[in-house]
Amino acid sequence: MEEKKFDKQSMIGFLLIGAILLFMLWQNQPSDEELAAQKAQEEQVEAHEAAAEKASQTDAVVESTTPQNDSLALERYKATLGSFAYSATLPSATDDVTELENDVLALKVSNKGGFITEARLKNFKSYDSVPVYLIKDGNSRFNLTFSTTDNRTLNSENLYFEPSLSKEGENQVLSMKLKVSDSEYLEYRYTLKPDDYMMGFGIKTVGLQNVVNTSQPINLDWQLKGYRHAKSITYENRYTRLTYEYEEGDHDKLSQTGDDDAIETNVDWFNFRQHFFSSILLTDQPFDEVRFSSKNLVEDEEVDTVYTKQYAANMQLKPVNGELNYAMDFYYGPTDYQILNNYDRDIDEAMPLGWGIFGVINKYLIIPFFNFLIAYFPAGIAIILLTISIKLLLSPVQYKQYLSQGKMKVLRPEINEINEKYADNPMKKQQETMKLYSKAGASPLSGCIPGLLQIPVFYALFTFFPSAFALRHKSFLWADDLSSYDKIADLPFHIPFYGDHVSLFPILASIAIFIYMTMTTGQSMQQAQQPGMPNMKFLMYLSPIMMLFFFNNYASGLSLYYFISNLITIGIMLVIKNFILDEDKIHAKIATAKAKPKKKSKFSQKFSEMMEQAEKQQRNK
Numbered sequence: 201m202e203e204k205k206f207d208k209q210s211m212i213g214f215l216l217i218g219a220i221l222l223f224m225l226w227q228n229q230p231s232d233e234e235l236a237a238q239k240a241q242e243e244q245v246e247a248h249e250a251a252a253e254k255a256s257q258t259d260a261v262v263e264s265t266t267p268q269n270d271s272l273a274l275e276r277y278k279a280t281l282g283s284f285a286y287s288a289t290l291p292s293a294t295d296d297v298t299e300l301e302n303d304v305l306a307l308k309v310s311n312k313g314g315f316i317t318e319a320r321l322k323n324f325k326s327y328d329s330v331p332v333y334l335i336k337d338g339n340s341r342f343n344l345t346f347s348t349t350d351n352r353t354l355n356s357e358n359l360y361f362e363p364s365l366s367k368e369g370e371n372q373v374l375s376m377k378l379k380v381s382d383s384e385y386l387e388y389r390y391t392l393k394p395d396d397y398m399m400g401f402g403i404k405t406v407g408l409q410n411v412v413n414t415s416q417p418i419n420l421d422w423q424l425k426g427y428r429h430a431k432s433i434t435y436e437n438r439y440t441r442l443t444y445e446y447e448e449g450d451h452d453k454l455s456q457t458g459d460d461d462a463i464e465t466n467v468d469w470f471n472f473r474q475h476f477f478s479s480i481l482l483t484d485q486p487f488d489e490v491r492f493s494s495k496n497l498v499e500d501e502e503v504d505t506v507y508t509k510q511y512a513a514n515m516q517l518k519p520v521n522g523e524l525n526y527a528m529d530f531y532y533g534p535t536d537y538q539i540l541n542n543y544d545r546d547i548d549e550a551m552p553l554g555w556g557i558f559g560v561i562n563k564y565l566i567i568p569f570f571n572f573l574i575a576y577f578p579a580g581i582a583i584i585l586l587t588i589s590i591k592l593l594l595s596p597v598q599y600k601q602y603l604s605q606g607k608m609k610v611l612r613p614e615i616n617e618i619n620e621k622y623a624d625n626p627m628k629k630q631q632e633t634m635k636l637y638s639k640a641g642a643s644p645l646s647g648c649i650p651g652l653l654q655i656p657v658f659y660a661l662f663t664f665f666p667s668a669f670a671l672r673h674k675s676f677l678w679a680d681d682l683s684s685y686d687k688i689a690d691l692p693f694h695i696p697f698y699g700d701h702v703s704l705f706p707i708l709a710s711i712a713i714f715i716y717m718t719m720t721t722g723q724s725m726q727q728a729q730q731p732g733m734p735n736m737k738f739l740m741y742l743s744p745i746m747m748l749f750f751f752n753n754y755a756s757g758l759s760l761y762y763f764i765s766n767l768i769t770i771g772i773m774l775v776i777k778n779f780i781l782d783e784d785k786i787h788a789k790i791a792t793a794k795a796k797p798k799k800k801s802k803f804s805q806k807f808s809e810m811m812e813q814a815e816k817q818q819r820n821k
Contacts, residue, residue, distance in 0.1 A: 204700075230464075280352075283348065287362070292363060297311070300365065305392070305397055305532060306318075313342065314378060315342035316335055317336075317338075318336050324672075326428075332477060334532050335424070344421075346387070346419075348411060349412070361377055370393070371391050372391070379410070380411055384407035385407070386404075388403060389401070398529055398533075399530045399531075401528045402525075403528070404525045404526070419516055422481065424472045424512075426506060430476070430684055434498070435753045438541065438666075439456075440473060441456045443547055444464065454492060459493075460494050464485070467489075467515070469481060474509075474535075475535065478535045479532055481529075481530060483527070484528065488516060488518060494511055518662045531543075536670060537551055553660075553667060554659060554660055554663040557665075565660075566586070570668070573585050579675075580677065583682070591772075661758075682760070685756055706748055706759045709747055709766065710744040712770065719773055
């Protein structure tokens with residue numbers, strides 16, 4: 201009983217003590233001021249700990265840069281880099297880039313590899329309003345492969361160059377040195393002039409006679425994937441080609457469609473052309489041998505491919521007295537004849553202006569005259585004025601051609617009569633037809649020869665318009681870019697060889713060609729189809745259809761030219777038919793010639809005798 205009483209009293213005592221403790225804790229809890237002071241004290245402790253940690257890290261960095269640790273790093277790199285280990289221990293052994301630019305060109309050169317990792321043309325935009333980059337995001341590779349005297353093969357693209365940017369007058373000079381020591385190095389030297397797309401570039405070695413094994417090949421390899429810059433990747437890719445000059449003035453190119461390669465000697469320059477833009481390497485000392493390759497990256501015209509072609513050029517450099525010393529140039533800029541021609545190094549030959557007489561007509565007639573016109577008129581008006589001027593220039597020969605075609609039309613009834621009369625005697629039919637032509641003063645050749653004389657000009661224009669940089673992003677009427685197609689509607693599907701859109705200028709040009717063919721070729725359909733002759737009705741429809749399909753993705757400036765040219769031709773033919781050609785006068789001339797005996801020339805007499813003899817032989821058979 202007493203034990204239970206004790207337990208009850210103990211329990212009451214413990215509760216009382218707990219209550220007193222809780223009261224004391226509540227009574228002695230810190231105020232808001234005390235809590236703030238405590239927090240500040242904790243933050244001060246944390247700051248001291250962070251400062252101590254930072255100091256420890258700084259000490260570690262300082263320790264790592266002491267000569268003792270430099271020596272350790274140098275020895276470690278020597279295991280893989282040999283004498284070039286020194287370059288890996290320098291502060292420049294990072295992926296940093298050095299920027300240099302002028303008014304037209306902006307470049308970035310990386311410490312790693314010492315080459316250009318970005319080349320931007322400052323005054324131009326792509327079809328989608330994005331700045332034009334020729335080099336960006338790893339699309340270019342520039343590497344010098346060489347062997348060392350301690351039996352290593354090194355690639356400059358994996359090594360670190362030390363940059364030094366300075367000025368020489370108005371020129372910016374960037375020296376990138378791959379060092380063996382402060383006085384022994386491989387140097388890439390870039391010299392950028394103001395307002396110039398051409399940049400000086402040199403490769404030389406200093407004091408490396410006993411470091412680089414010159415008995416082994418030293419190969420320079422440059423690769424580039426060309427970016428797409430135009431709306432129609434198919435059209436752009438057609439004019440994207442690797443071109444080059446070799447053997448002191450000869451020029452050649454790789455395939456514009458499929459994969460291709462070539463080996464050439466004594467190469468002076470080569471161009472990784474991307475239609476309207478070019479990346480060119482030129483050398484004062486020709487490369488003894490260069491291996492070129494081009495790979496087409498556009499597999500499907502329906503796919504919006506980022507790149508057009510992948511180019512590669514591998515050239516062997518020749519040391520002199522154990523050292524390299526090559527003076528070269530880089531050109532990053534527009535494929536513009538006027539700009540390229542100003543450098544006087546034949547790099548304008550990289551443009552597809554046609555060979556032989558066609559290129560001569562473009563260089564010395566069409567391009568200078570068009571540049572004059574476009575300096576004073578909008579591009580579309582300049583094309584129209586160019587078309588009119590060419591028509592006036594060719595008017596003498598074209599007048600004879602159209603007049604001959606008009607006479608042939610007037611003689612059509614007589615020719616049909618001869619064809620019916622001598623249907624079973626082709627030889628006699630030919631003789632009588634030639635007699636009729638002679639009496640009327642008409643000849644099929646008088647229409648063909650002027651047409652042949654115009655072919656060089658027409659072909660020159662055909663090659664000029666796709667290469668006319670002056671038309672790029674120039675608008676006219678509904679065409680927002682005369683160097684590309686003039687889309688007026690999108691198609692919900694893709695038509696092979698035509699595309700997924702509708703261009704208007706090719707439609708207008710096709711209609712004009714059809715009318716012209718109806719006025720000329722269509723006339724011959726009135727007579728019976730001659731054996732062995734092409735089906736004229738088929739040709740009359742084929743030409744406009746080819747124009748419609750072939751030019752739907754072509755430069756709208758070229759379609760505009762053909763449209764205006766054919767309109768002028770139709771107008772001239774109508775004027776000749778209605779105001780110049782007198783059908784009654786021609787028939788009177790034929791009648792007079794029939795009544796009056798005509799003295800034959802010796803050639804005509806001999807020809808008639810040969811025809812009669814051939815006719816007799818045919819009858820005897």
